[in-house]
Amino acid sequence: MTDSGKVALVTGGNKGIGFEVARQLAQADHQVVIGARTDERGRAAAEKLRADGVEVSYVVLDVSAPDSISAALEVVAARYGRLDVLVNNAGIAPAEGPPSEVAPEVLQETYETNVFGLVAVTQAALPLLRLAVAGRIVNLSSGAGSLTVVGGPDWRPEWNGLAYNTSKSAVNAVTVAFASELRPTPIKVNAVNPGYTRTDMSPGADRPAAAGAAVVVRYASLPADGPTGGFFDENGAVPW
Ligand code: NAP
Numbered sequence: 238m239t240d241s242g243k244v245a246l247v248t249g250g251n252k253g254i255g256f257e258v259a260r261q262l263a264q265a266d267h268q269v270v271i272g273a274r275t276d277e278r279g280r281a282a283a284e285k286l287r288a289d290g291v292e293v294s295y296v297v298l299d300v301s302a303p304d305s306i307s308a309a310l311e312v313v314a315a316r317y318g319r320l321d322v323l324v325n326n327a328g329i330a331p332a333e334g335p336p337s338e339v340a341p342e343v344l345q346e347t348y349e350t351n352v353f354g355l356v357a358v359t360q361a362a363l364p365l366l367r368l369a370v371a372g373r374i375v376n377l378s379s380g381a382g383s384l385t386v387v388g389g390p391d392w393r394p395e396w397n398g399l400a401y402n403t404s405k406s407a408v409n410a411v412t413v414a415f416a417s418e419l420r421p422t423p424i425k426v427n428a429v430n431p432g433y434t435r436t437d438m439s440p441g442a443d444r445p446a447a448a449g450a451a452v453v454v455r456y457a458s459l460p461a462d463g464p465t466g467g468f469f470d471e472n473g474a475v476p477w
Contacts, residue, residue, distance in 0.1 A: 245324065
């Protein structure tokens with residue numbers, strides 16, 4: 238089956254993993270809309286891809302601002318009339334100390350973007366996803382969202398981030414909840430850990446953003462018999 242003409246929205250698509258997801262989906266013949274917090278960042282990202290011969294459009298979309306979400310989805314509706322792929326990529330990982338010292342504002346801010354924003358975008362996008370033949374939702378999770386991994390012996394103590402890690406565990410739970418509701422429909426909802434990837438969020442990582450993006454694109458392009466309600470990385474299923 239060809240992906241030609243499929244419409245994809247990538248939140249936080251102006252840089253990092255989201256930017257590479259946008260590139261790869263566009264190269265796979267999707268009509269990609271980059272969501273960016275500002276017009277300037279969206280335009281710059283689209284121009285950068287255009288310079289590489291990759292055409293995408295962009296929309297201003299701050300996932301923590303309800304008005305911005307509804308305005309962005311109205312633009313997608315007016316431009317395309319449906320949405321085939323939603324990549325909930327936007328996320329933050331603020332500096333945080335040990336769990337006993339995390340300021341409530343840090344917890345609040347992290348959840349506003351990583352969890353509440355993701356839910357709000359998904360809810361706003363669902364009417365358009367239901368109009369697609371085979372809607373796909375990919376939620377960016379993390380190994381840090383796996384209770385098994387974080388609670389295991391190999392997890393690094395300096396990565397014991399209360400706000401970020403638990404927000405990604407919540408993303409996993411949100412993924413299962415939407416997947417359960419949508420199981421009678423063709424829409425598939427999965428959580429993906431792109432792996433420890435070199436971006437502004439993780440400058441110390443070795444893995445290029447394109448490699449992290451490839452895992453996301455795989456689950457954005459699942460066939461009809463693919464999984465839903467799962468949690469995956471490049472090697473397959475990740476324990477919850
Ligand atoms: P990044 O380079 O920091 O990019 C994050 C993107 O999210 C940026 O485009 C940023 O926009 C956007 N964003 C942040 N808050 C937003 C908001 N309120 N509304 C809309 N967009 C917002 O990080 P990344 O490494 O590519 O991360 C992408 C996703 O992968 C995140 O969900 C992250 O948790 C997940 N992840 C990353 C790694 C890793 O090692 N890098 C590992 C596991 C999971 P601005 O440019 O405006 O800030």
